[in-house]
Amino acid sequence: MNGFTIWRSIRRRGLFLGTVPETAAARKSSTPLTLDHDLDVLPEAGRRLTVSELADHVDDLAGRLWSAGIRPGRHIAIYKAANFDVWVLATAAARIGAVPVMLSPALDGATVGALLRRLDQPALLTDLHKLDALADVPVMDLADPVITVSGDRPGAVSLAGLAGAPRVEPVSRPKDEPALITHTSGTTGLPKLVVHTPRSMAARLKPQWWLLSLMRKRETVAIHISFVHSRMFAAMALALLKELPVLLMKESDPDKVAAFFVEYRPGFIEALPNSLMEWECLTEDPRKPFASVKYFSSTFDAIHPRTMSRLVDSSERRGALYFQIYGQSEVGPAVGRAYVRKSAHRADGRCVGWAMPGCAKVRVVSRDGSRPSETNPGFIEVAWEGLAKTYLAEQDRYDANRFGDWWRTGDVGYRTRRGCLHMLDREVDMIPGVRSALEVEDVLLSRLEELSELVVVRGRKSEAVPVICTHDDRPVDQGRWRKAVADFPQLADPIQIPQAELPRTATLKVQRVALARRFGEQPTSN
Structure with missing residues (x-):
């Protein structure tokens, strides 16, 4: 299938995570993936894979999960050390129709126990270290089965022991049924479990699908974002289906990052805003690790103008730019804008961009009856197919933020006369006497x-x-x-x-x- 045919199929059927590697391999089996770490579940796989090998590993692990008793529609909580195999295992679970529930390795045992209770007897896929972290949690009562990626533990099933399990045919999820569950940051309490569907995940690909289509040549894409975040699944789907070589990064130490970039010379970097901020020191590194980069991109948080300017200035590519996307787990990418070398240093960090054609709609609603403005910011709301379906087991909390087709993000801001959205603060973080x-x-x-x-x-x-x-x-x-x-x-x-x-x-x-x-x-x- 060509790119247009694949995109048309995704729009019609939704994004089926379980066959993304297989579909990408059918287009170009030799597309390379390079890791800066070993996979816990497949240490023998090494750090250099082709997309064909990746697809085979996903198929293999899907068969093992089936042999462990995982079936279509079943919640399978994935809570293990940060590693790209988190994505591989989730994709394998999705391939047999299960619903992967991505739990950050940064969550403590008590929080994970509470989320397992909310999931009501899910399967749990974990590692021995995380099982030790759950020592005070009645894991065997809360999850069934408990599966380890390697190693043995009484009462648990080891994936390593299921090597050679029969392969199984992929099972699709209905377009509007849960297909992936992630969670919010939990900054104000227990994280909420955000439910994504094939329809919502497909819609979220559209903004960057067209942006990537504007690239004149295939660029190597470096990805450094949380392996459990919904954005990771969108980023991987985009890169694989666009046949782009991928660098998958767990490491954030600036010196190691510089060495990795110097060796593989990415043309596109998508990273967490705070990681890019940490890497600012590399803009003066004599190895010039960003010299090959034409496109920098980030989501999650608005990024500081200082960081954008330094990064773009450190590129030796003509037309280098920084593309910032504003969104959140519940809405996906909502608005965005590009900054080039001549403008990045003058950027207004509160200007997060414009809605992209054919994608999310954005509005600002009054908080007090007066028209939203720079001095009287309103609630930022988003509407489109990319909205998450619900919060698992917390429909009331979801409904409290849903106003018909519109989702209230919790951020406050205003729009300029040219339509640019300015995000000033989270509502809960507003401080009297401080505009932003x-x-x-x-x-x-x-x-x-x-x-x-x-x-x-x-x-x-x-x-x-x-x-x-x-x-x-x-x-x-x-x-x-x-x-x-x-x-x-x-x-x-x-x-x-x-x-x-x-x-x-x-x-x-x-x-x-x-x-x-x-x-x-x-x-x-x-």
């Missing part, structure tokens, strides 16, 4: 290069407290700080902490509510 905490962060990060991270949170008395981190945890120069914040008198004195102490989600977002709670219990000066 995110905007303050953008400005100060551009003024103080020694800062590696800055998060403005609400303090004990509702004041704006800047929590700062520096490169190598060096003390901040108080004179430089006072000069930089002179036009932000609403800011309290800064609190400096080691960057390693920032509470983060699986996608490396800072957990602002947790940070605010921490510093709301003590004086706001250091």
Whole structure:
């Protein structure tokens, strides 16, 4: 099938995750995938695969899961160490019609136990290390069967012991039935389980399917995002079906990342915004790890202009650009915009872009009866086929954010006369007297290069407290700080902490509510 035929089939049937590798292999079996780590479930597979070999591994593991008792429609929670085999195993489960439930390895045992209870006796696919982390959780009562990727544990089934199991025919899920479950960040409590369908997952491919179609040649794509996030499944489907060579990255250490990029020279990088921020130091690396990159892309969070500018400037490709997409787990990619070398340094970090033709619709709704504006931001809402179906076992919470066809994102902002969406803050993070905490962060990060991270949170008395981190945890120069914040008198004195102490989600977002709670219990000066 050619690209148009594949896209037409996906739009008609929905995205069937279980046959993505097989479909890609039928188009070009030799497309390479390169990993910076070994697969826990298939350590003998090595770090260099063709898409044909990937498809065979998925088929093999699907047969093993079937032999372990997994059947169509069954929830199978996947909770194991971060590794690309998380995607491989989920795809294998989807191939036999099961519904993979992706649980971040960053979740603690108590949270996983609560989610297993919500799933009501799912299967659990895990590893021995995570089983140890669940020592205080009655796993064998909450999940059946319990399956390990390797190694033996009483009461559990080992996938390694099922090698050579008979292959089985793929089983499709109905277009509007659950096909994948991910979870929210859990910044305000127990994570919500977000239900995706073949229809919603197919719709989410459209914005970047057409963007990738604009590339004049096939580029090697480096992917560094959470293996359990819904975006990982979209990114892999796009790369494989577009026959693009893929670099799959678990490593985030800048020096190791630089060596990997120098060896394989990607032309396209999709990474978490905070990973790209961590890699800013590589823009001055004499090895020039970003020299080959023409396209940088990120979702999840709006990214700071300083980071975009440095990355694009470090490319030696003509026409290099940064494409930012704004969205969330429940809505997928909603709006986006591109920044080029000449404009990235002047970017307004709060401008997250425009709705893409034929994709999501976006509106801003008043919070107080007055027209939304820059000084009176409204609720950002999104409508299209890409909306998640529900929150598993929490329909009331889902319905509270659904207004007919529209989903309320929880963010507040406004639209300019040209229609550009500006996202100012999460509603729960708004601080009295501060137009946008995110905007303050953008400005100060551009003024103080020694800062590696800055998060403005609400303090004990509702004041704006800047929590700062520096490169190598060096003390901040108080004179430089006072000069930089002179036009932000609403800011309290800064609190400096080691960057390693920032509470983060699986996608490396800072957990602002947790940070605010921490510093709301003590004086706001250091």
